[in-house]
Amino acid sequence: MTEENRSRRLSFDGKYIQASLVETVRDYDANGVVTNLSNEAMIVDGGVSAVVPPWKSTILRGGTIARAERVSIVDVPDATNLGGIMFDGWDWFGNRLAEFPRTTPLFISKHDVVGQVALNPWRFSNHPEPRDETVHYDIQLNLWWAPAKTDAVIHNTHSFLEIHTQIFGLGRIQIFHDQAGENLYREISTAPGDTHDPIVRVADTRHYTYPWHRGWTDEDCVWMAIELHPKTA
Incomplete structure (x- = not known):
């Protein structure tokens, strides 16, 4: 029998961020942004039980996860001096990418591979004409931090499937026709x-x-970046 409520701290848990992974979740009280990192629905207990779909998230403040396969729980308990996060084992992204703009204050945490999943990438991405094919992926997480009014640089290249969960603050994903950023056509x-x-x-x-x-x-x-990296054969 699989042990219930197996938990560990994520690699980016630290002074400013509380972050944990919980697997085979049953009747588990949570505080923070909870992301469902699986193909199965997460059930939240309450007067009326609620469903958090696969690869979606919610905020729980002492709420109880009745059932889930795998979740991350990330919280900023105190936003005072949150910018100090850059000194808590994080890295300025320009140290990892030589061509990154030298004046952009974007910081990245350590990565954490939290498990594996098999899914249909066409259905995952809501493709209108999905193929009937399943792929195995490693699930990798990391956090990003940036101050207000940061342009996190226009790009269009990833070798993996990616979505993001917002943990703190308001922002946008802006989508353009061009790399120059002159033709914005969508915002999320x-x-x-x-x-x-x-x-x-x-x-x-x-x-x-x-x-x-x-x-x-x-x-x-x-x-939080959620990256699904296709596994090698």
């Missing part, structure tokens, strides 16, 4: 507890097409 608002739908088009099991897009912070923001 991001508030704490939100996980947006995928913006990717799946070409095949290892090739993904993303539009030109960027994160934009209206306020100081922390958000």
Whole structure:
């Protein structure tokens, strides 16, 4: 029998962020932004039970997760001096990407591989004509932090499926026709507890097409990247 409520701290748990992973969740009290990291619905207990769909999230303040396969729970208990997060084992993103703009204050936490999942990438991305094919992925998480009015740089290249959960602050995902950012045609608002739908088009099991897009912070923001990396054969 699988042990219930197996939990551990995530690699980005620290002074400013409380972050944990819980698996085989049963009747578990949670405090923070809870993200369902599985293909199964998460059930929240209450006067009327609620469903959090696969790969979506909610905010619980002492609420009880009646049942879930795998969840992350991330909370900012005190936002005082939250910018100090950059000194708590985080890295300025320009240290990892040489061509990153030298004046952009975007910071990244450590990564954490939290498990594996098998899913249909076409259905995951809401493709209008999905193929009938399943792929195995590693689930990798990390956090990002940026102060208000940060342009997190327009890009369109990822070798994985990606969605984001907003942890703290208000922001937007902005989608453009061009890399220059002169032709904005779509915005997705991001508030704490939100996980947006995928913006990717799946070409095949290892090739993904993303539009030109960027994160934009209206306020100081922390958000969690959820990356699904296809496993090697």
